[in-house]
Amino acid sequence: MRNPIFSVYGLRNARHLCHWPMRNRVFNSGSVTSVPFRCLRPRSSTRDTDLYSLNKKISHLIRNDRICDARALFDSTNNRNTVTWNSMISGYVQRREIAKARKLFDELPKRDVVSWNLMISGYVSCGGSRYIEEARDLFNRMPGRDCVSWNTMISGYAKNGRMDEALRLFNCMPERNVISWNAMITGFLHNGDVLRAIEFFERMSERDAASLSALVSGLIQNGELDKAARVLTEFGNKDEARADLVHAYNTLIAGYGQKGRVEEARHFFDQIPFYLDRGKQGNGKFQRNVVSWNSMIMCYVKEGDIASARELFDLTTEKDTFSWNTMISGYVHLSNMEEASKLFGEMPNPDTLSWNTMISGFMEIGSLTLANDFFERMPQKNLVSWNSMIAGYEKNEDYKGAVKLFSQMLREGEKPDRHTLSSVLSVCTGLVDLHLGMQIHQLVAKTVTPDVPINNALITMYSRCGAINHARTIFDYFKLQKNVISWNAMIGGYASHGFSEEALEVFKLMTRLKVQPTYITFISVLNACAHAGLVEEGRKQFKSMYSEYGMEPQVEHYAAFVDIVGRHGQLEEAMALINTMPCKPDRAVWGALLGACRVHYNAELARVAAEALMRLEPESSAPYVLLYNMYADVGQWDDAAEVRMMMEKNNIIKQPAYSRLDSSHC
DNA sequence: GTAGGGTTAG
Numbered sequence: 046m047r048n049p050i051f052s053v054y055g056l057r058n059a060r061h062l063c064h065w066p067m068r069n070r071v072f073n074s075g076s077v078t079s080v081p082f083r084c085l086r087p088r089s090s091t092r093d094t095d096l097y098s099l100n101k102k103i104s105h106l107i108r109n110d111r112i113c114d115a116r117a118l119f120d121s122t123n124n125r126n127t128v129t130w131n132s133m134i135s136g137y138v139q140r141r142e143i144a145k146a147r148k149l150f151d152e153l154p155k156r157d158v159v160s161w162n163l164m165i166s167g168y169v170s171c172g173g174s175r176y177i178e179e180a181r182d183l184f185n186r187m188p189g190r191d192c193v194s195w196n197t198m199i200s201g202y203a204k205n206g207r208m209d210e211a212l213r214l215f216n217c218m219p220e221r222n223v224i225s226w227n228a229m230i231t232g233f234l235h236n237g238d239v240l241r242a243i244e245f246f247e248r249m250s251e252r253d254a255a256s257l258s259a260l261v262s263g264l265i266q267n268g269e270l271d272k273a274a275r276v277l278t279e280f281g282n283k284d285e286a287r288a289d290l291v292h293a294y295n296t297l298i299a300g301y302g303q304k305g306r307v308e309e310a311r312h313f314f315d316q317i318p319f320y321l322d323r324g325k326q327g328n329g330k331f332q333r334n335v336v337s338w339n340s341m342i343m344c345y346v347k348e349g350d351i352a353s354a355r356e357l358f359d360l361t362t363e364k365d366t367f368s369w370n371t372m373i374s375g376y377v378h379l380s381n382m383e384e385a386s387k388l389f390g391e392m393p394n395p396d397t398l399s400w401n402t403m404i405s406g407f408m409e410i411g412s413l414t415l416a417n418d419f420f421e422r423m424p425q426k427n428l429v430s431w432n433s434m435i436a437g438y439e440k441n442e443d444y445k446g447a448v449k450l451f452s453q454m455l456r457e458g459e460k461p462d463r464h465t466l467s468s469v470l471s472v473c474t475g476l477v478d479l480h481l482g483m484q485i486h487q488l489v490a491k492t493v494t495p496d497v498p499i500n501n502a503l504i505t506m507y508s509r510c511g512a513i514n515h516a517r518t519i520f521d522y523f524k525l526q527k528n529v530i531s532w533n534a535m536i537g538g539y540a541s542h543g544f545s546e547e548a549l550e551v552f553k554l555m556t557r558l559k560v561q562p563t564y565i566t567f568i569s570v571l572n573a574c575a576h577a578g579l580v581e582e583g584r585k586q587f588k589s590m591y592s593e594y595g596m597e598p599q600v601e602h603y604a605a606f607v608d609i610v611g612r613h614g615q616l617e618e619a620m621a622l623i624n625t626m627p628c629k630p631d632r633a634v635w636g637a638l639l640g641a642c643r644v645h646y647n648a649e650l651a652r653v654a655a656e657a658l659m660r661l662e663p664e665s666s667a668p669y670v671l672l673y674n675m676y677a678d679v680g681q682w683d684d685a686a687e688v689r690m691m692m693e694k695n696n697i698i699k700q701p702a703y704s705r706l707d708s709s710h711c
Numbered sequence: 712g713t714a715g716g717g718t719t720a721g
Binding site: 100103104107127128129130131132133134135136138157158159160161162163164165166167169191192193194195196197198199200201222223224225226227228229230231232253254255256257258259260261262263291292293294295296298299302334335336337338339340341342343346366367368370371373374377397398399401402404405428429430431432433434435436437462464465468 | 720
């Protein structure tokens with residue numbers, strides 16, 4: 046079994062086979078009037094042959110995402126049967142165009158059980174309680190229910206967290222099959238009821254590979270890795286679930302991988318027999334497949350253990366596109382673009398994902414040119430390709446390039462999604478372009494339902510562009526869709542625009558609502574205190590960082606605190622703080638002291654601060670200029686002249702527009 | 712043409 050596709054098809058075929066006896070049963074009971082099998086095989090009459098090929102064409106078009114063409118074909122003829130209608134309904138259901146599906150269903154002259162089931166599954170897959178009621182309504186009204194109808198309803202209730210209703214249906218359905226049981230197990234696990242899932246699994250008289258797979262993966266989703274491992278070890282050895290057991294193993298390997306428990310993943314990987322005699326009954330499919338290898342390689346890649354990943358990759362003959370992509374992304378995450386490029390070059394058929402991975406890797410190391418080159422050479426771009434490019438330009442601060450790409454994207458008819466839009470909002474923030482930002486906001490409102498990251502990008506954009514009231518409107522509007530970043534953005538926005546009172550007011554609200562602040566919150570809070578000259582408030586907040594939240598103040602907080610006490614004229618205290626702080630003072634710290642010295646005419650400490658700055662940034666003219674002006678202000682012309690001479694001696698050229706040295710970056 | 716379970720990027 047070299048190709049994983051085969052195993053998938055094998056499974057699908059097996060499923061279809063399961064339907065035959067079931068369908069026959071329903072059919073024989075006379076509850077269904079149409080003839081569901083009529084078009085499965087061409088008959089002698091041309092009319093039937095035409096119908097058969099029409100239905101085949103329609104489902105082919107739907108499979109290839111060409112629903113409009115399918116509909117045109119559907120509309121072009123009157124020679125349709127129920128299968129034709131059902132295929133069309135199924136196409137709409139798959140694309141979640143439930144209204145269109147329903148319209149066809151209502152117009153359908155002769156509905157069979159599949160038509161009803163399709164509509165029910167359509168409503169179920171839309172999710173939400175409104176749709177589940179609609180599904181239930183159809184279920185109640187339909188003339189003859191089969192096992193599929195019951196199972197669809199059960200899984201619908203399970204997905205919506207209504208296990209009570211699912212259980213009621215399960216208990217009163219006339220005939221249950223293995224899928225009914227599996228749906229219940231999945232449902233319990235989906236709703237965190239591990240015990241009942243296991244109980245149902247144990248009560249089943251007949252289990253298949255999916256039963257065990259569902260239990261194992263559900264347990265893993267509930268964080269019960271070890272229980273999953275035990276279940277697999279215990280039931281995996283029973284014959285009934287022997288075939289395709291490898292799926293459950295693969296799930297477990299991936300589960301351990303996600304938790305960083307690579308050793309255990311490897312343990313189970315090693316337990317899957319490498320090779321088994323295919324002639325032996327029952328064991329034929331129980332061996333590692335390409336997914337097993339890929340899952341294990343993935344574990345190593347996630348851990349950053351690229352050597353072990355590579356070892357397996359080189360060892361296995363079962364490689365597919367997935368394996369190559371996983372290896373490449375491993376190198377990309379370690380910024381080893383040389384090795385990534387080498388593998389990419391050796392890869393037989395790179396797909397869009399491979400190209401995208403390479404692009405994001407080049408972006409990560411700042412190679413805009415190479416990223417661009419790959420982007421232009423790739424045969425098939427998708428939304429992720431565009432998003433990676435735009436996000437890359439934004440992260441590398443080439444905002445103009447990002448905007449150019451974005452408009453090119455729109456011109457080529459690609460529809461932006463939340464990823465695109467939040468990148469572009471960051472671009473607007475970078476450009477401080479309120480006009481563009483508002484246009485993107487319009488687009489956001491039209492195309493996506495707002496979520497936390499999008500709202501945060503909007504708040505940041507508006508506040509950075511000076512429209513702080515817009516930012517506040519959004520902040521207030523989305524009461525529940527907020528996280529600590531939203532709070533930080535709002536507080537920081539106020540603080541950086543000098544609205545200290547508002548910044549502190551929002552901070553107080555935040556603490557009242559028990560939102561845990563981060564160290565970024567305190568940078569803004571302390572800066573707000575500095576701007577407003579609130580010495581005691583600043584002192585209190587600085588102290589509370591450690592005493593109330595257990596946070597060790599970092600260099601940025603010291604800088605802000607030096608600013609606070611320094612502005613107030615307590616220069617000695619500021620100096621003492623610098624001398625005792627646990628981290629190395631940076632330019633912001635010394636800059637705050639120097640600024641304070643200038644305001645309060647303390648030439649002595651100003652010199653200390655300026656010299657420290659000169660050591661930190663030998664090319665910068667700012668400390669020289671500040672010191673010079675300071676000496677000039679107090680009339681120490683000799684010292685001023687000395688500074689000027691030092692500047693000339695050290696080849697310092699005065700740069701214009703270098704006004705601020707404090708730490709108010711938020 | 713309909714119901715349940717497995718590994719990848721922005």
